[in-house]
Structures are given as C-alpha cells and as structure tokens.
Amino acid sequence: MSRLQVVSGKGGTGKTTVAAALALALATEGKRTLLVEVEGRQGIAQLFETEALPYEERKIAVAPGGGEVHALAIDAERALLDYLQMFYKLGSAGRALKKLGAIDFATTIAPGVRDVLLTGKACEAVRRRDKQGRFAYDYVVMDAPPTGRITRFLNVNDEVAGLAKIGPIYNQAQAVMRVLKSPGTAVHLVTLLEEMPVQETADGVGELRAAELPVGKVIVNMVRPHVLDEEAVNGVAGDRRKEVTKALAAAGVSAPTKLVGPLLEQAAEHAQRVELEREQRAVLAKLGLPTYELPLIGEGMDLAGLYRLAGELRNLGEAR
Amino acid sequence: MTVDPAAAPLEVDPLLDDPETRIIVCCGSGGVGKTTTAAALGVRAAERGRKVVVLTIDPARRLAQSMGIDSLDNTPRQVKGIEGPGELHAMMLDMKRTFDEIVEAHADQDRARAILENPFYQSLSAGFAGTQEYMAMEKLGQLRAREEWDLIVVDTPPSRSALDFLDAPKRLGSFLDGKFIRLLMAPAKMGGRAGMKFLNVGMSMMTGTLGKLLGGQFLRDVQTFVAAMDTMFGGFRTRADATYRLLQAPGTAFLVVAAPERDALREAAYFVERLAAEEMPLAGLVLNRVHGSGAARLSAERARAAAENLEEGRIVDQGHGKNGVREAASPAGSPPDSPDPGPGQLPHQETESQTPEQPSVNQLTAGLLRLHAERMQVLKREQRTRDRFTALHPEVPVAEVAALPGDVHDLAGLRAIGDRLAGGSPATGAA
Known part of the structure; x- marks a missing residue:
C-alpha cells in the first residue's frame, strides 16, 4: 500500500471529497493520516466544517477505531520562507525579500518552483519520523490539482530541470521525483460516468504513464443507482401505459393519469443515461486499472456523507 | 422547474441581441459547463443575426469538434452550419503562440529571436500558471481591436481559483515591469538613491540567495531575458491595464456559470462579490444541469x-x-x-x-x-443549494438550464442548450 496517495480528477468530480474520504478510510483502526491541500482553496476545512486551515498540521477528524486525520493547507510562500530559514538562516531578510517581490517571483512566476515546494512539503511529511523512529504519518493523502494539470504538477523535475540546473531547488526536485516515481506513491483519478470527465481521465492516465508516474486507481464518484434497466423501460413504454396507470392508482398515487406520462419520460431518460454510463464504463475498463465506484450521496455532501464514503472505500478494500 | 420569484430571470436573448453588448465573459469554477455555455451563446447569437467570435481556452475535444475547431492554430475560423443571418467564428487559445506574437510585434527581429530562444522565456510562456490567463485577456483585447466582430464571447481558463484570470494579468504585468526585475538587472543603479541603501544590502544578498537557490544559470537566463525585453516592459503594464478597463466597459457583460452544487455555487457567490468590488458589469448567473420533473407534485x-x-x-x-x-x-x-x-x-x-x-x-x-x-431528492437538494445563493445575492438574475442526459457533440446540441438558456424549454428533463 503506497504511503503517498495523490488524488486528482476533473473539476466538479468531487476530488476533494474523495481525498478526504480516503484519508478517513486509511486512518481507520488506529492509523494516522495527513490530508494535504495544495491549491489554497480551503476545500478541506469546508468539508470538515471547521475554520480555515492555517499552514500548520492539525487534527481535524477521528476515524472509527481511534485513528486520526490531520490536515495541512500547504502555502508555497510560507514553505519557501521556512526553507530559506532552515538552510540560510535568513531572519528578517526574508521579509525584505518578500517586500521586493522576490518571494512572489519565486513562488508564483518562476515556473515549477511553486510545485517543487508544494510536492516537497508533502514528501517531507511522508518521510518524517518521530523520536522512536516510527513514521509520523502512516499515510499522506494529497488533494492535488485537477487531471489536466496533474502530470505537469508532479513532474517537477522536468519543469525545474530546464531552468535550475544546479542548486538546492534542483536537488530538492530530484529528491521529490525519487519519491513520486516510486511504488510508495499512487496517483488516483476521480471521475464521473460522463463523457468529458472519462475522456479527461483516459488522457490523464496516458500522460501520467508517459511521465512514468505511478497510476493508482480510477475512482468513479457519484454513481447513481440503476433503478430500472433499459429492457424494463421498453417494457413499460407504449402498450403497458394503461396497466401502469392502474398500478399507480392501486399503489395509492392520486391523479395517476396525469403522472404516468412524466414518470415514463423520466424512465426513458434514465434508460438513456444507463446506456451512456455503460459506454463510459467500457472506456474506463480499457485503461486496465483497478476501478472503485462510490455512490452519490443523495442528500448532498456533509460530514455524515463523508464518513459513509470512507466506509465504502474500506469495504472496497482500501486500507486493508 | 420555474425560477424562484425571489430572483429575476436572466433574459438571455435581449442581452445577445443588444448591439451595445460587445463582449460576454463566461466565468465560474471548473466542471460547470463554462465552455459549453460560451459555445451555445455564440451559436444562438449568430443565428439571431450577430457576427460572433467565440474564444475558448481549453475545450473538451468533442466540443471543439462540434464547432470545427479541433486544430489549434490561434486564429478564428468560421463555423459552418449556422442557420440564420449571422456568422459564427471560433478559436482555441494557444497561449505560447499569443505570447510569441506579442514579442514579435514589439521587438526588432534580432531582439525577438533572442527573447524567443531564452530558456526563461520558454518556461514562462509555456508554463507559468498565470500566462494562460494573461494571454486569454491579451487575445480578447486583440480580437476587440480588430473590430471584425460585433460580439466576442470568451471562456475563462480552468484556473486554480476562478478568480485567477482577473489577477494573473496584473501579477504578470507588474512582475515584468516591476521593481524586482529591474533590481535583478542592475542592483548598482539603485544603490545611489537615498533610502535605498538597505535595499542594496538586501539586494546583493537576495540575488546571492536566489542564485544559490535556483542556480546561477537560472538568474543569468532571467537577466538576459530582462535585458532583451527591456523596451517592451512599459507595454505590458499598459496592456494589462487596457484589458482591465475593457472588462469594466459598458459593452462587457459577465456571466457567472455554475452548477446547482454547493462548491460551484459558493465559488459563484465569491465571483459575484469580486466582480462587484472590481466594478465589472455582471449580467447574471447561468445555472447549468438543473434537474426538473413533470411529476413534481408527487413527493x-x-x-x-x-x-x-x-x-x-x-x-x-x-x-x-x-x-x-x-x-x-x-x-x-x-x-x-x-x-x-x-x-x-x-x-x-x-x-x-x-x-x-x-x-x-x-x-x-x-x-x-x-x-x-x-429525482425528487436531487431536485430538493438543488433547490436548497440554489436558495442559499439567491438569499445571499437576490439582485443577480438567474437563467436555469435543464440537464441533458448526454454530452454535447454538435451544433444541434449547442442549439438545444441555447434554447434552454433562453428559457425556451423548462427544466423537466434529463437524468
């Protein structure tokens, strides 16, 4: 089981939710996980219904069986200042650098440097040990940038190698790449059973593989139940309309003649969707990756839903 | 589903028909159908008689194909199959090409080549997170200046945060003609000025530190780049400012696009607030993928x-x-x-x-x-999420677009979305 679990996915597929559920699932039964956020969106805090996360690891949830989920919102600027402090004992000069826009330059404009700092911090948490020599966290789960940018984000080596050919940033990039390309890392892609996200997932898998980054699983999120299959829908259409109307009346539905039309229409749409989903599952199957499906939480995502998804992930074999 | 009486409906057709409307900017978080909305608005406006260009940033392949722009050549191409008096052109942004063109247009041949070959420039033009945003705005300014179209519909980049495209041009602009980059070039020049002494000390330490951190070659590349770009610097800030003013101008309309989900609407609310703070003209909210039911009275x-x-x-x-x-x-x-x-x-x-x-x-x-x-459970959840937005921003007109069971692949699909946008068909459909 890889200790660094990177979760990406197209916008709107719920990758933050899946990352959080995965962190919870992995923490079950006394484990410690760190959930890291790298895009400054405070999505984790919103999900766990807590105040905005500082640049500091803090416990945000307890998993079933006494495990703990800690969270960290990594801030590139702070990471750089810490780093400079650690290696160069900059002191107040750090503030002067900031004033001049040098920090801003290094963290937002110099291509790749920001990504090295963010992934570097996550890798540091993976490697960190406590005084007894045990790993500080059993697992680190990263809520990563979306599928379209994930390969570039993780492949910091290439980005930085073109620019910084020597120096600590270069060395840092090399060290980070060793962790990211090892079996100790798994990059999961979250998708929906819709054409665009599935296409983007397939493209993302291709890019990750080309960059020799370890692809983990495809996680299909928000899967809706199949109440009726296509055959059943064809069965109700047309000639059985009257019988359905009768059955509706018998079941206690008032004004069944007005409802039967819209209900059948919904069924036809459902059948169409089921068919589209079948096609998309086939596309995903061709990727040759383990695939997990998580149900749609009908009431909307909240803490209870998050724990439910964590339970689903455990049942699917995650964290065993 | 009908629009909640608390929120005014967004009238899409009058907005598209008004000759005063020259630019429509579609913004919102990722995965809400921004690009599809921009394309559908383009088709509808063209079929209602306007000469339209749609600038897309990173369209899904099949959406691009549906408009016949699957080749990425940074030039508007006429879309075939438009039914009506107008014209539709579409293009996909190539940010590196756009950046190269600016350089080529503003520097003599030798200097331009020096810039284009500089490693720092190559990374900056292809990789910097804000370059796409900056170039999208740059391209918008160029298209507007050409006066060839009477309506430009622009999609915004899939940013880390939906607000990036407002900030990135300024950030890049202020970096490129800012204090820091000049200090990098000529720290000695700054030393003589009163009050800058401490900066000078800080400066040599800073270039030293950055040099150690990033490697000396990197800084030399930056310095060469800066030297070559010197004549263009003033221009970047000016251009960023001009684009910014263009966005504030009365002919511009912002549409915030969202889906009836908590995160997307939260982002939309931020957006509405930010646009107001920047005095950018907001036309309304487009709420995509709304579910409805013809049997809604059965709970x-x-x-x-x-x-x-x-x-x-x-x-x-x-x-x-x-x-x-x-x-x-x-x-x-x-x-x-x-x-x-x-x-x-x-x-x-x-x-x-x-x-x-x-x-x-x-x-x-x-x-x-x-x-x-x-279905009713979905409806209820969507309604709840939507009500929260409406409560916060009752002044924002809303257009709801019924969910389609599948993805859009062709002009007919875009046309159907356009009908739904304009309120032509109620949100009864779709799974």
Missing part, C-alpha cells in the same frame, strides 16, 4: 411509499410471499396524508398477466416510482 416520500405498496403486492401475486412478514415489513406504509390504497385494493393486481421474461407491471411501476423518488 419523494409518497412515491417511495407507493412503491413499497406495489412491491408487497408482488410478493402476494407470486405466491411465495412470507405472509406473516408482509404487514410487519412495511412500517412506512403510506404516509397519513396520502390516499391510502387499503389492503383491500392490492389483491386485484394478482390478475395482472405476467410472462417470465418481462417484469410485472407492479415491479415496473414500483421502479418508476423509486426513480421518481430519487
């Missing part, structure tokens, strides 16, 4: 209860029901306020004809009801 609870009634009936007519359990197994039964079918009515379903390969009518009907219950 989820009643539908579920009715389905249970039928399923129990099936146990009876198939003859292997656990008779004693049947009554006990339906604690939910019918809610008191729904017409009770009464146990006496169930047996008459035993007369339904059944063939082994076909599910019974009761099973099917129960399925229809469960499906409806699921």
Whole structure:
C-alpha cells in the first residue's frame, strides 16, 4: 500500500471529497493520516466544517477505531520562507525579500518552483519520523490539482530541470521525483460516468504513464443507482401505459393519469443515461486499472456523507 | 422547474441581441459547463443575426469538434452550419503562440529571436500558471481591436481559483515591469538613491540567495531575458491595464456559470462579490444541469411509499410471499396524508398477466416510482443549494438550464442548450 496517495480528477468530480474520504478510510483502526491541500482553496476545512486551515498540521477528524486525520493547507510562500530559514538562516531578510517581490517571483512566476515546494512539503511529511523512529504519518493523502494539470504538477523535475540546473531547488526536485516515481506513491483519478470527465481521465492516465508516474486507481464518484434497466423501460413504454396507470392508482398515487406520462419520460431518460454510463464504463475498463465506484450521496455532501464514503472505500478494500 | 420569484430571470436573448453588448465573459469554477455555455451563446447569437467570435481556452475535444475547431492554430475560423443571418467564428487559445506574437510585434527581429530562444522565456510562456490567463485577456483585447466582430464571447481558463484570470494579468504585468526585475538587472543603479541603501544590502544578498537557490544559470537566463525585453516592459503594464478597463466597459457583460452544487455555487457567490468590488458589469448567473420533473407534485416520500405498496403486492401475486412478514415489513406504509390504497385494493393486481421474461407491471411501476423518488431528492437538494445563493445575492438574475442526459457533440446540441438558456424549454428533463 503506497504511503503517498495523490488524488486528482476533473473539476466538479468531487476530488476533494474523495481525498478526504480516503484519508478517513486509511486512518481507520488506529492509523494516522495527513490530508494535504495544495491549491489554497480551503476545500478541506469546508468539508470538515471547521475554520480555515492555517499552514500548520492539525487534527481535524477521528476515524472509527481511534485513528486520526490531520490536515495541512500547504502555502508555497510560507514553505519557501521556512526553507530559506532552515538552510540560510535568513531572519528578517526574508521579509525584505518578500517586500521586493522576490518571494512572489519565486513562488508564483518562476515556473515549477511553486510545485517543487508544494510536492516537497508533502514528501517531507511522508518521510518524517518521530523520536522512536516510527513514521509520523502512516499515510499522506494529497488533494492535488485537477487531471489536466496533474502530470505537469508532479513532474517537477522536468519543469525545474530546464531552468535550475544546479542548486538546492534542483536537488530538492530530484529528491521529490525519487519519491513520486516510486511504488510508495499512487496517483488516483476521480471521475464521473460522463463523457468529458472519462475522456479527461483516459488522457490523464496516458500522460501520467508517459511521465512514468505511478497510476493508482480510477475512482468513479457519484454513481447513481440503476433503478430500472433499459429492457424494463421498453417494457413499460407504449402498450403497458394503461396497466401502469392502474398500478399507480392501486399503489395509492392520486391523479395517476396525469403522472404516468412524466414518470415514463423520466424512465426513458434514465434508460438513456444507463446506456451512456455503460459506454463510459467500457472506456474506463480499457485503461486496465483497478476501478472503485462510490455512490452519490443523495442528500448532498456533509460530514455524515463523508464518513459513509470512507466506509465504502474500506469495504472496497482500501486500507486493508 | 420555474425560477424562484425571489430572483429575476436572466433574459438571455435581449442581452445577445443588444448591439451595445460587445463582449460576454463566461466565468465560474471548473466542471460547470463554462465552455459549453460560451459555445451555445455564440451559436444562438449568430443565428439571431450577430457576427460572433467565440474564444475558448481549453475545450473538451468533442466540443471543439462540434464547432470545427479541433486544430489549434490561434486564429478564428468560421463555423459552418449556422442557420440564420449571422456568422459564427471560433478559436482555441494557444497561449505560447499569443505570447510569441506579442514579442514579435514589439521587438526588432534580432531582439525577438533572442527573447524567443531564452530558456526563461520558454518556461514562462509555456508554463507559468498565470500566462494562460494573461494571454486569454491579451487575445480578447486583440480580437476587440480588430473590430471584425460585433460580439466576442470568451471562456475563462480552468484556473486554480476562478478568480485567477482577473489577477494573473496584473501579477504578470507588474512582475515584468516591476521593481524586482529591474533590481535583478542592475542592483548598482539603485544603490545611489537615498533610502535605498538597505535595499542594496538586501539586494546583493537576495540575488546571492536566489542564485544559490535556483542556480546561477537560472538568474543569468532571467537577466538576459530582462535585458532583451527591456523596451517592451512599459507595454505590458499598459496592456494589462487596457484589458482591465475593457472588462469594466459598458459593452462587457459577465456571466457567472455554475452548477446547482454547493462548491460551484459558493465559488459563484465569491465571483459575484469580486466582480462587484472590481466594478465589472455582471449580467447574471447561468445555472447549468438543473434537474426538473413533470411529476413534481408527487413527493419523494409518497412515491417511495407507493412503491413499497406495489412491491408487497408482488410478493402476494407470486405466491411465495412470507405472509406473516408482509404487514410487519412495511412500517412506512403510506404516509397519513396520502390516499391510502387499503389492503383491500392490492389483491386485484394478482390478475395482472405476467410472462417470465418481462417484469410485472407492479415491479415496473414500483421502479418508476423509486426513480421518481430519487429525482425528487436531487431536485430538493438543488433547490436548497440554489436558495442559499439567491438569499445571499437576490439582485443577480438567474437563467436555469435543464440537464441533458448526454454530452454535447454538435451544433444541434449547442442549439438545444441555447434554447434552454433562453428559457425556451423548462427544466423537466434529463437524468
């Protein structure tokens, strides 16, 4: 089981939710996980219904069986200042650098440097040990940038190698790449059973593989139940309309003649969707990756839903 | 589903038809159908008689194909198949190409080549997170200046944060002609000025530190780049400012695009607030993928209860029901306020004809009801999310677009979205 679990996915597929559920699932039964956020969106805090996360690891949830989920919102600027402090004992000069826009330059404009700092911090948490020599966290789960940018984000080596050919940033990039390309890392892609996200997932898998980054699983999120299959829908259409109307009346539905039309229409749409989903599952199957499906939480995502998804992930074999 | 009376409906057609509307900017978080909305608006405006260009940033392949722009060449191409008096052109942004063009247009040949070959420039133009945003705005300015189109519809980049495209041009602009980059170039020049002494000390330490951190070659590349770009610097800030003012101008309309989900609407609310703070003209909110139902008066609870009634009936007519359990197994039964079918009515379903390969009518009907219950639950959740937005921003007009069961692949699909945007078809459909 890889200790660094990177979760990406197209916008709107719920990758933050899946990352959080995965962190919870992995923490079950006394484990410690760190959930890291790298895009400054405070999505984790919103999900766990807590105040905005500082640049500091803090416990945000307890998993079933006494495990703990800690969270960290990594801030590139702070990471750089810490780093400079650690290696160069900059002191107040750090503030002067900031004033001049040098920090801003290094963290937002110099291509790749920001990504090295963010992934570097996550890798540091993976490697960190406590005084007894045990790993500080059993697992680190990263809520990563979306599928379209994930390969570039993780492949910091290439980005930085073109620019910084020597120096600590270069060395840092090399060290980070060793962790990211090892079996100790798994990059999961979250998708929906819709054409665009599935296409983007397939493209993302291709890019990750080309960059020799370890692809983990495809996680299909928000899967809706199949109440009726296509055959059943064809069965109700047309000639059985009257019988359905009768059955509706018998079941206690008032004004069944007005409802039967819209209900059948919904069924036809459902059948169409089921068919589209079948096609998309086939596309995903061709990727040759383990695939997990998580149900749609009908009431909307909240803490209870998050724990439910964590339970689903455990049942699917995650964290065993 | 109809628009909540609390929020005014967004009238899309008058906005598209108004000759004063020259630019429509579609913004919102990732995965909400921004690009599709921009394309659908383009098609609709063209078919209503305007000469339109759609600038997309990173369209899904099939959406691009639906407009015939799957080749990325940074030039507007006319879209074939538009039915109506207008014209539609579409283009996909190539940020590196756009950046190169600026350089080529503003520097003599030798200097331009020096810049284009500089490693720092190459990374900056292809990789910097803000370059795409900056170039999108740059391209918008160029298209507007050409005066070839009477309406430009622009999609915004899939940013880390939906607000990046407002900030990135300024950030890049201020970096490129800012203090820092000049200090990098000529720290000695700054030393003489009063009050800058400490900066000078800081400066040499800083270039030293950055040099150590990033490697000396990197800084030399930056310095060469800066030297080559020197004549263009003033221009970047000016251009960023000009684009910014263009966005504030009366001919511009922002549409915030969202889906009826918590995160997307939260982002939309931020956006609305930010646009107001920047005095950018907001036309309204486009809410995509809204679910509706023609049978909305049948609640989820009643539908579920009715389905249970039928399923129990099936146990009876198939003859292997656990008779004693049947009554006990339906604690939910019918809610008191729904017409009770009464146990006496169930047996008459035993007369339904059944063939082994076909599910019974009761099973099917129960399925229809469960499906409806699921739909109603979605509706309720979406309504709740939407109400929260409307409560915060009652002043923002809203256009709801019914969810489609599948993705859009062709002009007909974009046209259908356009109809829904303009309120032509109520949100009764789609799974």
